[in-house]
Amino acid sequence: MLDRKKIARHLKTTLFGRNLFLLEEIDSTNKYAMQLARDGVPEGTVVCAAFQTAGRGRFERNWYASPGENLLISVIVRPKQNIELVQRITLAVSVILLESTRDFLKKYGYEPLDMRLKWPNDLMVGSKKLAGILTESLLKGKAVEALVIGIGINLNFQRDNMPQEIRDTATSIRIETGKHVDVSRFFTHFLYDFEQAYERLERTDYADVAEHWKKYNQQLGQDILIRTMQGEERGRFMDVNAEGHLIYEDEAGNRKELLAGEIING
Ligand code: BTN
Numbered sequence: 001m002l003d004r005k006k007i008a009r010h011l012k013t014t015l016f017g018r019n020l021f022l023l024e025e026i027d028s029t030n031k032y033a034m035q036l037a038r039d040g041v042p043e044g045t046v047v048c049a050a051f052q053t054a055g056r057g058r059f060e061r062n063w064y065a066s067p068g069e070n071l072l073i074s075v076i077v078r079p080k081q082n083i084e085l086v087q088r089i090t091l092a093v094s095v096i097l098l099e100s101t102r103d104f105l106k107k108y109g110y111e112p113l114d115m116r117l118k119w120p121n122d123l124m125v126g127s128k129k130l131a132g133i134l135t136e137s138l139l140k141g142k143a144v145e146a147l148v149i150g151i152g153i154n155l156n157f158q159r160d161n162m163p164q165e166i167r168d169t170a171t172s173i174r175i176e177t178g179k180h181v182d183v184s185r186f187f188t189h190f191l192y193d194f195e196q197a198y199e200r201l202e203r204t205d206y207a208d209v210a211e212h213w214k215k216y217n218q219q220l221g222q223d224i225l226i227r228t229m230q231g232e233e234r235g236r237f238m239d240v241n242a243e244g245h246l247i248y249e250d251e252a253g254n255r256k257e258l259l260a261g262e263i264i265n266g
Pocket of ligand 1: 003027028029030031052054055056057058059061063071072073076122132133134150151152153
C-alpha cells in the first residue's frame with residue numbers, strides 16, 4: 001500500500017517527486033501525467049497510483065496490476081534533447097530500473113534475481129516480464145517539451161490475481177523471492193536512484209547508454225522474432241547502436257535498423 005507519511009519521511013530526492021500526485025485510482029498515470037505536462041508542471045513531477053482502471057502498455061496493450069500491490073508511476077522530465085534521443089532515454093531508464101531493483105533487493109535482504117533487459121526496455125526474469133516502461137512525449141517541432149516516463153513494476157502481484165492473459169508471461173518480486181515488498185519503500189528508493197542517474201545522463205549526453213544496456217541483454221547474436229509497425233519479421237540480433245536502435249540481419253542477410261518495435265521471443 002502507498003503510505004503518504006512513509007513516502008514523505010523517506011524521500012531523499014531534491015526534485016523528483018517533490019511535486020507528487022498520489023492517487024487511489026486513476027485510468028492511467030501516463031494519461032494523467034501527459035495532461036499535467038501540457039499544463040506546464042515542473043520537471044520531476046510524479047504521478048503514482050494504487051490502481052489503474054485503464055493502464056496503458058506499448059502497442060496499445062493493457063497494463064494490469066492488483067490494487068495497491070505494484071508500483072505504477074509516471075515521471076515527467078523535460079530533457080534538453082531532440083526527439084531522436086528519446087529512445088536512448090528509455091533504454092537508460094530500463095538500466096536504472098534494473099540496477100535500482102537489484103540494489104533494493106540487496107539492501108533489504110532479498111535473494112538476488114537474475115534480471116535481464118529485452119529490447120527496447122522490458123525488465124525480465126528468465127522469460128517472464130517483471131516490469132515495463134512506456135514513454136510518451138510532448139513535442140514542439142523536433143524538440144522535446146516533456147517526456148512522460150511510465151513505469152509499471154510487479155512487486156507483489158500473485159499469480160492468482162493476474163488475468164489469464166499474462167499469467168504465463170509475467171512475474172513479480174513476490175513470486176520470485178517469496179517475500180512481500182513495501183511499495184512505498186520501493187518507490188522512494190527507486191525515485192532517488194532515478195534522479196541521481198537522470199542528472200548524470202543529462203550532463204553526459206547519454207553517451208554510454210547503449211553499451212551499458214548491452215551488459216544486461218542476453219539475446220545479442222541470437223535469432224529473434226521482431227514486431228515492427230509493419231508486421232513481424234525474423235532475423236538475427238546484431239547490435240544496439242548509439243541511438244538505441246536495434247540492428248539486425250534479416251533472413252536474406254540484409255543488415256537493417258529498427259527504431260521502434262519490439263522483440264517477441266525470448
Ligand atoms: C509495456 O511494457 O508495454 C509498458 C507498460 C507500462 C505500464 C506503466 S504503469 C504506469 C504507467 N501508466 C500507464 O498507463 N502505463 C505505465
